[in-house]
Amino acid sequence: MSVKQIVLAARPSGMPDASVFRTENVELPPLQAGQVHIRGLYFSVDPYMRGRMNDAPSYIPPFQLNAPIEGAVVAEVLESQVMGYNPGDLITGGLLPWAMEAIVSAEAIKPIDTQSIPPSYYLGVLGSAGVTAYCGLVIIGRPKAGETVVVSGAAGAVGLVVGQIAKIMGCRVIGIAGSEEKIRQLKTEFGFDEAINYKTTPDMGAALAKACPKGIDIYFDNVGGTTTDAVFPLLNFQARVPVCGQISSYNDTATPPGPRILPQVVKRSILIQGFLVRYMKEYHAEAALHLTQWLKENKLKFAETVVEGFDRLPEAWLGLFSGQNMGKMIVKA
Amino acid sequence: MSVKQIVLAARPSGMPDASVFRTENVELPPLQAGQVHIRGLYFSVDPYMRGRMNDAPSYIPPFQLNAPIEGAVVAEVLESQVMGYNPGDLITGGLLPWAMEAIVSAEAIKPIDTQSIPPSYYLGVLGSAGVTAYCGLVIIGRPKAGETVVVSGAAGAVGLVVGQIAKIMGCRVIGIAGSEEKIRQLKTEFGFDEAINYKTTPDMGAALAKACPKGIDIYFDNVGGTTTDAVFPLLNFQARVPVCGQISSYNDTATPPGPRILPQVVKRSILIQGFLVRYMKEYHAEAALHLTQWLKENKLKFAETVVEGFDRLPEAWLGLFSGQNMGKMIVKA
CATH class of the missing domain: 3.90.180.10 (Medium-chain alcohol dehydrogenases, catalytic domain)
Known part of the structure; x- marks a missing residue:
């Protein structure tokens, strides 16, 4: 056949x-x-x-x-x-x-x-995207109520779940995405406190600073590049940066230079953790349990x-x- | 008076x-x-x-x-x-x-x-330098016997202790320092497997690759800048980078751009952790105990x-x- x-x-x-x-x-x-x-x-x-x-x-x-x-x-x-x-x-x-x-x-x-x-x-949401969101945000990011979480690629499969889990955990959540329709949905359908269109915002640093008056405690990065460049100066002392993806660079033939981040990492005791959900198997059952529960309770869309x-x-x-x-x-x- | x-x-x-x-x-x-x-x-x-x-x-x-x-x-x-x-x-x-x-x-x-x-x-060695070395290498770096550890600023107060602890823990240790006399002492007095003079080595990447045939599992960074740029491409999957200092940038009035590291962080699940020993107080007693013991046993100079x-x-x-x-x-x- x-x-x-x-x-x-x-x-x-x-x-x-x-x-x-x-x-x-x-x-x-x-x-x-x-x-x-x-x-x-x-x-x-x-x-x-x-x-x-x-x-x-x-x-x-x-x-x-x-x-x-x-x-x-x-x-x-x-x-x-x-x-x-x-x-x-x-x-x-x-x-x-x-x-x-x-x-x-x-x-x-x-x-x-x-x-x-x-x-x-x-x-x-119950596949690798949801489990990735859970492992990166909850296990690596360790969000505490009242903290400020920024997620890039916020309207993507992972970002959408990250933002909603952060809200469930009592955080202020700012999403970065690339269309007005995505921005609208993040705020009206998915409960993000703010969402910023990186394609139409001339000064991302200023927009983020305005949206994050208490700085940024967790930056969940799906994107990298100039979006991430704008986030780093706003990271708080002991901020956590789960690095899930760098989609902006996947098609680069050579990685262009950018701002050095290690001086900020040392000054502010920042954690950066690249991760792959397949190497966090010990948390998969916990993730699936919570995600399924939140879906059933309508806390997660x-x-x-x-x-x-x-x-x-x-x-x-x-x-x-x-x-x-x-x-x-x-x-x- | x-x-x-x-x-x-x-x-x-x-x-x-x-x-x-x-x-x-x-x-x-x-x-x-x-x-x-x-x-x-x-x-x-x-x-x-x-x-x-x-x-x-x-x-x-x-x-x-x-x-x-x-x-x-x-x-x-x-x-x-x-x-x-x-x-x-x-x-x-x-x-x-x-x-x-x-x-x-x-x-x-x-x-x-x-x-x-x-x-x-x-x-x-029993003050903040030694405790910093211990906390950064042992607690953040989690060295395993057989792994390769690179330390920048290897002849400094922290680096000297980092390299020796890594040897005690069964690692291969490569130090980076800035004079022939330091290089000589690291190898002959302090047990480093290799030491590289960044001031006289034209291609640090090649020198590191040669000294680290199995790649780099832990990079303890005291220095930053172009030294660190040469290390990053050699980091192994799930490598750990305790960032203790960035002395090469402390007197910069503006931080010059450099290679972007997050694409490598995500591809290879790298951990980067900036840290300050004063915020790791729960490990100070353990550090002092081990350092004192190693000094008394002559394992640490x-x-x-x-x-x-x-x-x-x-x-x-x-x-x-x-x-x-x-x-x-x-x-x-």
Whole structure:
């Protein structure tokens, strides 16, 4: 049986375009013991995938040329040679192929409960985005009621959750995002105290200083670059900076120089911690528990930007770099 | 009775010179209850004092113009109106005036045991330098046997202790310092595996890569600037960077731009922690216990650069910024 998949056609240099992907048809191998045959329903597109397109040593091996892109997927089981998985079950996995159907091993998947949770949430608020937000903000950032939290990429899947958790914990929350519509939603739908449009604000330092009269205690950084440059001078003594992403630099061929931050780090005893949620496994259960509870209590809302059509995976992924998504960008097959 | 003291005569801009200090004679006030009359024996000069010369908000108030410089001092009690302190006792305090004699309150001092420890060590290896080295390396850096530790300012009071503790803990240790004599001593006297002279090494990145074939797990930074720029690309996954000082920038009037480090921080889950030993009080007793033990067991050696004469305090302090000291710079009155 022949199925469509999307492979890495070429390693990009700088900003990628659609030519790095190729759609092709492949024959599925026969199903063997320990495997399930799945059909993809929802596919996650994530900025971190840019790093895997480079042929460089990293915490996770690079994508192979001419092999399918891998990422988080929610899928339906069509056939199963694994006890406990039956046709019709919904599953998720973090490293499943961009393929309309696939044969995968039992170790690559886990069942999901869709009784009260929309299936696609397992790619977002209950997937790595939500768990990343929790681990970065709560475990690394250690927010205390009354503190001021700034989050860049605030309208993204992670940022949206970070801001809401910070509010739940009693903090003043300022989001940075890139469109008036995002700014509006952050303030009216998601409870941010202030939100600043970095694309239209001429002096980010002044705008942040005005929004943060008591300085900044936690800066959750998804973006980096000049946005982060504007935040650093406002960090308080013993501020914490969980560094989740640096999307502004992922397509740089050379990193341009910027303000030196270590003099401020030492003067103000600042903590900076780059982190990957996969290396914080000891907190995943705690994160999932709290996130699920907050969702059920309506204290936490989520947003998704759903692109329809498997073939549009490349387009959706490329759209992340121009901020096309409010919340989690997802492709529905 | 008239005594000599050294006051801040002017706030420096950029690199200070002797004109920021003034020596003057003052009358000591009468000794009151709760006070002791001390005579300074050993005075500590420290890079961090540069920050207190600026009239800027900080973790510690700025020095007052026309008031004595304050710092760590070992002194002898001449007269006492405090139970438990008697003439002839040796004491130390972290915020005592640069004065040949002074009247100070009991809260500002503590007794020292000089049975087996030279008194001046309380300004160095058993003072804030040693405790800083311990807290930064052991508590923040969490060294594991077999890891590679790089320390900048390796021949300074803090760096010398950092490198030796790292050796005690089974690490490979590379020091960065600024003279051939320092390099020689680090390797032959203090057990560093390698030492690199940043003043004569044309390509620090290449020299570090050669000295650290397995990359760098902990970078203890006292210096910052281009030295640190060379270290960052070699940091391993989950590397730790305790930032103790940035002496290369203390006299900058504007911080020049440098390589952006956050893209590396996120890619390699790096921890950067600026710290001040005064805010890690819960570890001071543990640090003192280990440092004293290691000294007694001869596992830890120390070095001092002793400048003789109270009047030479300004000269000794200025000498820190051109690396005149091997180990702790001290003035013996």
